[in-house]
Amino acid sequence: MKDFDLIISQICRSFGELRKAGLEPVSDAGTPRAAVAVLVRDNNGVAEMLVIQRAENPMDHWSGHLALPGGRASSEDTDLIDTAIREVYEEVGLALDRHQSIIGQLEDLSPQSPRLPPIVIRPFVAVCRSDAEITFSHEVAHAFWIPIALLRREGPMLTYKLTIEGSDQSWPAFNSEKGPIWGITQRIISTFLSALD
Secondary structure: OOHHHHHHHHHHHHHOOOOHHHHOEOOOOOOOEEEEEEEEEEEOOEEEEEEEEEOOOOOOOOOOOEEOOEEEOOOOOOEHHHHHHHHHHHHHOOOOOOOOOEEEEOOOEOOOOOOOOOOEEEEEEEEOOOOOOOOOOOOEEEEEEEEHHHHHHHOOOEEEEEEEOOEEEEEEEEOOOOOOEOHHHHHHHHHHHHHHO
């Protein structure tokens, strides 16, 4: 069995049908919501995941970071699946179908740092065509595909260090061609990979 087929069968076994929580309406009340996509493609039998590098923007708390495509929910979104589909299209130009592309979801996560704005992020697992072309919006500086088998094999082998207000902080990070993948993106990817074990 090809790597991609194996990964997809593991995803389907692990996540099954979407939980009803993924279909809850987007609301303006309470903590802001967001959705991201763990986007998987078949590259000649190799399962790969899309990672973006956010454009430099002084108004963006995640400026320049490596991330998954996605963003904040809008009042126009019916639910968080709509949010993920809309954000993926806006950021990288990939049109996802909610019934065929979205195949699972992970648990909600929030940033652990009190310096970041409160937000609840729902990661969805989606597949796209291997020949799908990526077009960047102004929010994305770069994007690349990384083999899922490589992420599984190496794990978060790096330590990303940062000094914040005079205090040294460190986080586990995945290695990539564009630098360390750390923070909430590392947490989402680690959760995704652990579901495949």
